[in-house]
Amino acid sequence: MSASNTPDTGYSIEEGNNASRNAYAWAKKTFTTRAGLPGEPARGLDGGFSNEIRFGQERLGISSDGIGTKIELAERLDRYDTLGYDLVAMTADDLIAAGFVPTNLSNIIDVNTLSYSVVDELMRGLHDACQFSKIAITGGEIAELGSRIGGYPGARMNFNWASTAIGVLHPSLAQPLSGAAAQPGDAVVALQSPSFRSNGYSLARKTLQRLFGDKWHEQAYDGPDAAQYPTWGDALLAPSLIYSPAVAALLDAGQPLRGAAHITGGGVADNFQRVLQNGLGAELDNLFPPLPAMQRLCEIGGIEAETAYLYWNMGNGMLLVVAPEAADAVVQQLTALGYAAQVAGRLMAEAGVTLRVAAGELRYG
């Protein structure tokens, strides 16, 4: 996928990837500062989202991320107490996808001009999300940055919100989950996503702006789940489901987990390819169907399936690679925990990821 092929999102994925790679190269040069000392980074995790660092016998992971432009939805709807779920999901689920059980989170709120009440609502939601996922909020900062922060005009407060989470390698794992132990024939279990999570909002917003104008968030939503979401704003603000408690429970139960992919920016195939090592590929012919709001946006916005699967999770927020004989038990346990899960496909000896979805067959790599 080259920069010139990207739809009208305003961003170049390739430029971003290049800058991230370069930033990581600078970071890597600092690893030797901790050689043989507390905080020494583990080797061989190039390109991973959650870096392993060691303190004595303890093996910790660390992950940083924000919730991007989803915040504009909260500003448009003047409703701030669900964003905490999005904030926790981004880092906690990156950590658990690498085998680290999230334990602590530190958050930074950059605001233009402080609103005590908005910060209170944000923190209430963060508290709720951290109770849900058994994470202690052990650090935080609120910075008033004036005109350095922008957002939806007339909102009580404009802000950006990011966090850094720490986790501890699950005691059953000798190494972080990387997909290195995966084999052809392994089952892929999908966990359903009831929301956009925090990705793909630029494409969604620009499409709705084009169709409905400036007040697109007030437009009646007419997807099959319209009873739940009266407006397009409501449909897009739906909070992230946090998967880390469910995946941690699988590890606690000794399920043979061989890899996990948190589906964020880049969509199903791009994120799943990171767990495919040793030349393996995958065929995913039983993914969850697209989130109704995504499906409806494709229809009314004329967005091709190829594009939608590149920018949105399309209803699948986490993919797990498990030994084939354990797949049914894994699905059962996830279901018992209240998560929607199903066997979505299998690993193949040949490279490349094929998605067989209602819109047709999509091939990657």
Next chain:
Amino acid sequence: MSASNTPDTGYSIEEGNNASRNAYAWAKKTFTTRAGLPGEPARGLDGGFSNEIRFGQERLGISSDGIGTKIELAERLDRYDTLGYDLVAMTADDLIAAGFVPTNLSNIIDVNTLSYSVVDELMRGLHDACQFSKIAITGGEIAELGSRIGGYPGARMNFNWASTAIGVLHPSLAQPLSGAAAQPGDAVVALQSPSFRSNGYSLARKTLQRLFGDKWHEQAYDGPDAAQYPTWGDALLAPSLIYSPAVAALLDAGQPLRGAAHITGGGVADNFQRVLQNGLGAELDNLFPPLPAMQRLCEIGGIEAETAYLYWNMGNGMLLVVAPEAADAVVQQLTALGYAAQVAGRLMAEAGVTLRVAAGELRYG
């Protein structure tokens, strides 16, 4: 200090403190999620900047902060490779002031539109600062947020930059440094600051804007150190000195450190009062003189000393409380490490902080 007394900085310190206290109250409610588990927060650190969390035998500290509006200076001067020192200083020196030796740092760059070259310069500076302070950069994120980010018009890139640092409690310490062990008669050792660090820029910028107009950064700087800083922009962009290696070296040498205050927003007295427990006070009659640029800004901007000492570090970036008989040795060791340090005063049995400076006597509390 009440909100109505603040000079023209655009911000209310009291409103910010209230929101921070409320955010901390929400955070504290999540501590029990880790009771008896990895990542359990230590008790009794209310109001501390660096929270202690425990993993097995390991006792870690975590601290988050950004570099605020100092970034506008870099944008005005189109020079980005020194901000890394500011970023590291904010969190690393909060950690070491609590007795945690910083080991790892994760950073988040929020940008309007990505500039590969600016990110490269930022990361080069961060690399340099982390080499200086023996910190491994083990996490990072670059987020393109479009119009949610503002800054100096025409800059190659507008951005905000924050980080979360982790540290390990120095092995010589049974508890984090809090000032609880301090006694009347203890010596206060000041470490000189050669820059504003990352605080007080709103007051500085507004003053210069008023005096010199929009292009104030190009105005010739006429302080006594003008040979080093041709323009006011250069004088204000001067990077932070990172104290953590020096304070860690004191702990390594077994110096009887009983408290430490990192002088950031709020100035000398407000930050130093945090280490004064059990009703103690302090008399500081031999602080380093104000940074020349701060002194000059007071003169040309008509800023009273009371205000300046409330918003700026005034040349003193870290204050250490040490047993009186060790004060000279501590100063000697710091000097040998290349830091400017001197005995600045002493603890008193009576509450309140008195600063005896060239501008007169300033009393707090």
